[in-house]
Amino acid sequence: MPFPPPSRTPRGVRRRSLIVSAASAAVLAGCSAAPDPVAGGGSTSVSARARARAARDSEALLRQYDAVLAAHPALAERLRPLRAQVAAHAAAFTEGASEGGTATAFTEGASEGGTATASPSATASASPSPEVPADERSALAALATAERGLADRRAKELLDVPGELARLLAGVSAAGSAHAYLLTEGEK
Template sequence: MQPPSRRAFLTLGLLTLTACTGGHGSDPTAPGGDRRRPDPDEPVRLRAVAATDTLLAGYDALLPQAPQLQPLRAEVAQHRAALQPTTTTATTPTTAPTAPPPTLAALAALERQTAQSRLADLGAASPQLARLLASVSAAGVRHAVALGDTAPSPAPTATPTAPGETATPFQDALSAEHAAIYGYGVVGARLPDDQQRTDARTALAAHQSRRDAWQRLLAATGATPAAAAAGYQLPFPVTDAPAATRLAAHLETRLTTVYADLVAAVPAPHRTAAADALRECALRAHHWGAAPTAFPGLPDTSTPTPAPTP
């Protein structure tokens, strides 16, 4: 294995994102002209849309008394549009079969339950739909937290031994964790000795644990885990506490992209572990002040993608 270079880049966005195309479409060459190919993702999409309709009904019931929920409701509507089946006529929102949640606490619990249900379908989805479901699930947990949910996050899913063909995606995730661990060393050194520094230590420990998990997984397959570089180039100068918190948000945001890609790149048995990592990074990014997004880890098509640092 080639030894790591002395300097590597901390900009974790160097991994190329694959655009989420959503599915097949009409086949104009088929007999009959406008016949559509069956979409194997359609059952998963329909279940996801039905669950989203229940969430929308809950938000709509509470909006008159809590208009501050509108931004979260708008994100849920974006989720519905993205999850809509691509080979059938667009479905209209349906009335939830049960009464809408009457309280913020009930809506928060529903957001968390729905987020968990997205993960239950990861194995039945195509790689790109699994990536979308994992992202939407991470957003749903963030919504639950914003609504006041304090339930502990589920324990990380045990990662099964990876077959050899998945080694490269996990090596990429391991390399990203090495960079994040280095970055958190810088973050902790620039924060005051208060709750923020404690939070940075907790985040560092979480990334060290995830690094160790990927190393064990790779070693179990006979692969040599990627080693950390001696140093990493920071995306901007970090000389004070505000810059340190921006760096922490940057690290976690970049890792959401890494883990969204990992969900799509590995076989079904490994997707839940990758989605767990995506959720954790999305929550930490939000904690450090990253701008909220409806689709953690997925590209924002509203802004141009910056070119990688040479």
């Protein structure tokens, strides 16, 4: 019995889709609309501060994506899905302050082909636009470094927050690590 001819789809596309899908599934699995039973009186302020910091960090990363897209429009097809997920993360942290907002933000924006965008207040900020390297490869490397650094910080922070927020931070950290990989995949 002859073997079927090899697929003409480049190998990286399947791997990229698998990684992004796995990261999205991890994020979705970690999200819950149920109230956190661990969050007691004292941990609420810890959760609120951690959630606000995570939202600010996601919004800053979103501004960095926007700056790279503005400077290098040729990267739009590659960066648009990653940017949409970062926007969904920012929305999840922002909306998560109200009960049940987290799951809604991810189901609307993190699915494949989602077009999640952050609210105008999330992208309009007094902080200046991030500087973008002149060449595309360096711009992608800078984004990957930002994603990796934020993912590492979130992985450390999740140890200090209660259940639901810890799961959300873990999922978003995993997605950030996958984004960093996808941004640097072409260099190998």
